[in-house]
Amino acid sequence: MFCTSESYVEKIEAFLENLPWNKDTMGQSMRYSLMGGGKRIRPVLALAAADAVGGEADQILPAACALELIHTYSLIHDDLPAMDNDDYRRGRLANHKVFGEGKAILAGDGLLTYAFELIARPLPVPAERQLRVIREVAQAAGPEGMVLGQVLDLEAEGKILNLEEIERIHRHKTGAMLVVSARMGGILGGGTAEQIDALTRYAQALGLAFQIKDDILDIEGDSATLGKPIRSDLAQEKSTYPSLLGLAGAKEQLAAKVKEAHEALAVFNYPVDFLHSLADYIADRKH
Amino acid sequence: MFCTSESYVEKIEAFLENLPWNKDTMGQSMRYSLMGGGKRIRPVLALAAADAVGGEADQILPAACALELIHTYSLIHDDLPAMDNDDYRRGRLANHKVFGEGKAILAGDGLLTYAFELIARPLPVPAERQLRVIREVAQAAGPEGMVLGQVLDLEAEGKILNLEEIERIHRHKTGAMLVVSARMGGILGGGTAEQIDALTRYAQALGLAFQIKDDILDIEGDSATLGKPIRSDLAQEKSTYPSLLGLAGAKEQLAAKVKEAHEALAVFNYPVDFLHSLADYIADRKH
Numbered sequence: 001m002f003c004t005s006e007s008y009v010e011k012i013e014a015f016l017e018n019l020p021w022n023k024d025t026m027g028q029s030m031r032y033s034l035m036g037g038g039k040r041i042r043p044v045l046a047l048a049a050a051d052a053v054g055g056e057a058d059q060i061l062p063a064a065c066a067l068e069l070i071h072t073y074s075l076i077h078d079d080l081p082a083m084d085n086d087d088y089r090r091g092r093l094a095n096h097k098v099f100g101e102g103k104a105i106l107a108g109d110g111l112l113t114y115a116f117e118l119i120a121r122p123l124p125v126p127a128e129r130q131l132r133v134i135r136e137v138a139q140a141a142g143p144e145g146m147v148l149g150q151v152l153d154l155e156a157e158g159k160i161l162n163l164e165e166i167e168r169i170h171r172h173k174t175g176a177m178l179v180v181s182a183r184m185g186g187i188l189g190g191g192t193a194e195q196i197d198a199l200t201r202y203a204q205a206l207g208l209a210f211q212i213k214d215d216i217l218d219i220e221g222d223s224a225t226l227g228k229p230i231r232s233d234l235a236q237e238k239s240t241y242p243s244l245l246g247l248a249g250a251k252e253q254l255a256a257k258v259k260e261a262h263e264a265l266a267v268f269n270y271p272v273d274f275l276h277s278l279a280d281y282i283a284d285r286k287h
Numbered sequence: 288m289f290c291t292s293e294s295y296v297e298k299i300e301a302f303l304e305n306l307p308w309n310k311d312t313m314g315q316s317m318r319y320s321l322m323g324g325g326k327r328i329r330p331v332l333a334l335a336a337a338d339a340v341g342g343e344a345d346q347i348l349p350a351a352c353a354l355e356l357i358h359t360y361s362l363i364h365d366d367l368p369a370m371d372n373d374d375y376r377r378g379r380l381a382n383h384k385v386f387g388e389g390k391a392i393l394a395g396d397g398l399l400t401y402a403f404e405l406i407a408r409p410l411p412v413p414a415e416r417q418l419r420v421i422r423e424v425a426q427a428a429g430p431e432g433m434v435l436g437q438v439l440d441l442e443a444e445g446k447i448l449n450l451e452e453i454e455r456i457h458r459h460k461t462g463a464m465l466v467v468s469a470r471m472g473g474i475l476g477g478g479t480a481e482q483i484d485a486l487t488r489y490a491q492a493l494g495l496a497f498q499i500k501d502d503i504l505d506i507e508g509d510s511a512t513l514g515k516p517i518r519s520d521l522a523q524e525k526s527t528y529p530s531l532l533g534l535a536g537a538k539e540q541l542a543a544k545v546k547e548a549h550e551a552l553a554v555f556n557y558p559v560d561f562l563h564s565l566a567d568y569i570a571d572r573k574h
Contacts, residue, residue: 026430026438077396082388101369102441105392109364109399109437110430116403117425120418127414131407134421138404143313143397150396151313154389 008044008057008274015065019114029099029107030114034072037090042067042177045206045278046185049199052265052272055189059124063133063188066118067181070141073111074177076104078150112141125188133184140180149173161239167208175207198267202275205260209282212254215240217287219247225287258283295331295344295561302352306401316386316394317401321359324377329354329464332493332565333472336486339552339559342476346411350420350475353405354468357428360398361464363391365437399428412475420471427467436460448526454495462494469493485554489562492547496569499541502527504574506534512574545570 016034021027046064047057057064079086079094080101087097096104119134139145149172156169182203186196215233219242223230233240241250261279265272303321308314333351334344344351366373366381367388374384383391406421426432436459443456469490473483505520506529520527528537548566552559 021430024435024438025442026435030430073396077392080389080392082392102367103438105364105367105369106434106437106441109360109395110434112396112399113425113429113434115425117422117429120421120425122418127418130418131409131414134407135404138400138402138407142400142404143308143317147393147397147400148311148313150393151311151390154393155312 008047009040011047011058011061012040012043012065012068015061016068025099025103026107026110029095029103030072030111032098033076033089033095033107034069034111036072036092038068038071040068041210041278042071042181045178045181045203046188048272048274048278049182049185049191050189051185052199052268052270052275053186053189053191053195054270055185055191057185057189060185060188062121063119063123063130063184064181066115067137067177067184069111069115069118070137070146071177073108073115074141074146074150076108076111080104083150083154123188125190129187129190133187136180136183136187140176145172145176145180146174149176156239158237159239163241163244166239166241166244170208170211171204174211175204178207178210179203194267198264202261202264202279205257205264206279206282209254209257209261209279212241212250212257213283213285215242216247216250216254217285221286254283295334296327298334298345298348299327299330299352299355302348303355312386312390313394313397316382316390317359317398319385320363320376320382320394321356321398323359323379325355325358327355328497328565329358329468332465332468332490333475335559335561335565336469336472336478337476338472339486339555339557339562340473340476340478340482341557342472342478344472344476347472347475349408350406350410350417350471351468353402353424354464354471356398356402356405357424357433358464360395360402361428361433361437363395363398367391370437370441410475412477416474416477420474423467423470423474427463432459432463432467433461436463443526445524446526450528450531453526453528453531457495457498458491461498462491465494465497466490481554485551489548489551489566492544492551493566493569496541496544496548496566499528499537499544500570500572502529503534503537503541504572508573541570 021030043064046060046067050057050060075089076095078084079089080096087094095107099107116134119137120130123130149169152169153173179200182199183196186199218230218233221230241253245253258279262276265275308317330351333347333354337344337347362376363382365371366376367383373381375381382394386394403421406424407417410417428434436456439456440460466487469486470483473486502520505517508517510517528540532540545566549563552562
């Protein structure tokens with residue numbers, strides 16, 4: 001069944017709101033960051049991918065929401081003084097500024113761990129598919145995926161990178177989780193190998209488009225809309241798509257990636273309007 | 288098939304040695320802490336529990352070794368300046384003293400994530416059992432288990448605790464993972480509900496015995512054998528079993544827990560000599 005973005009996001013928000021965490025420090029801290037106004041792109045992608053292969057998005061909601069917990073954990077740890085040392089996230093104080101460093105580390109640990117509990121919950125799909133998804137999510141989030149991306153990012157500080165090195169960081173730091181989000185929906189939804197492959201290419205293009213747009217927004221965006229200061233890449237002398245390709249070149253590259261994303265969707269018989277519109281949204285967004 | 292402790296540990300060491308991690312910073316850092324001389328009690332417990340219920344310990348080796356990765360991640364994060372701020376672990380520099388805080392946080396994140404990849408690897412057991420084990424491990428390690436124990440521990444600093452409060456911390460911080468280690472073997476090995484219940488009671492008693500012995504060693508132990516300074520609990524004015532029950536009272540409590548562990552094993556038909564000897568080892572160990 002085809003859903004609109006709003007209905008996906010509504011279901012995700014309701015599920016996350018109702019996680020049965022205690023009202024103690026731990027629960028408060030995890031909830032503070034989880035309900036901090038994210039766009040929920042990863043779970044939305046998983047739900048839309050399940051629909052795209054003819055599965056039932058509703059059936060995989062806990063697993064899809066686990067992706068948002070993993071994303072949130074990565075932001076909490078990323079903001080720590082020992083990492084990017086950011087005091088603000090999405091216009092609010094970072095977790096460690098509210099709860100302290102020790103508890104922020106633990107909130108991240110808790111979210112990451114709880115995510116696997118969610119993905120392993122009984123679903124009306126064959127258990128083997130769930131195990132495959134757990135392996136793929138762990139690979140995408142782990143020391144050969146997102147965590148490696150963070151390490152590469154730490155090691156790149158103060159260095160001038162070329163395009164290949166930048167893409168390697170993005171592919172690990174953000175790309176791998178976007179790709180596995182789409183694949184989760186495809187696998188749990190019972191997609192064919194060809195469909196899962198198409199979802200992979202779609203999400204790879206989407207991930208790079210997202211990153212290029214982020215770099216462009218850092219130059220052209222409005223800091224109030226973004227919820228963070230602009231020109232921070234410039235101030236930190238970070239290598240970005242615009243710094244390597246020029247602003248016009250970066251925009252061309254963005255358009256090319258969005259086109260790739262659209263083209264990857266050609267194999268689907270089910271309506272994939274939403275996935276098309278998500279690719280356009282990534283390119284047109286203001287924050 | 289019944290194995291000796293040595294053969295369990297040998298298999299675990301060989302498996303951990305051969306994890307296919309890159310030689311980059313990330314791989315080095317994870318390996319540094321993982322191969323830092325742990326006793327491997329959690330995976331040993333899982334393998335022995337599988338044998339106890341008539342399963343095949345060899346078949347579940349990757350899942351059992353995942354428990355050691357989770358344990359290692361918890362030690363790396365626990366030693367961080369924002370947490371217990373320990374510079375040494377098992378007589379060697381703590382991970383963050385060698386690789387820096389940022390990468391130590393990431394090494395912990397990487398180990399925790401990779402652990403779930405290991406538990407989800409195809410095993411010759413029904414996939415539903417593996418999903419159940421993943422849920423139980425995530426619960427034991429997560430925000431209602433070990434992570435909560437760490438939070439309680441942080442919040443207890445500088446406070447005088449009573450016995451109930453101390454046991455609550457231990458039950459979460461170390462007990463939950465020991466219990467789930469035994470349960471993993473029981474569940475994956477195809478144990479009955481009664482057997483899994485017996486393993487649970489065994490591991491609960493073992494966990495408390497372990498902790499009481501730790502507290503006693505901090506008073507009576509030899510710092511060279513322990514690989515850490517003694518009387519640190521006293522210096523930090525930490526509430527411990529001996530501080531609440533006296534040294535003689537703590538030793539009585541230790542003996543009672545070891546007895547409980549032995550008694551829980553009465554239900555098994557397969558040889559459980561090793562589990563009996565593990566309970567005795569916990570009480571008699573010098574480090």
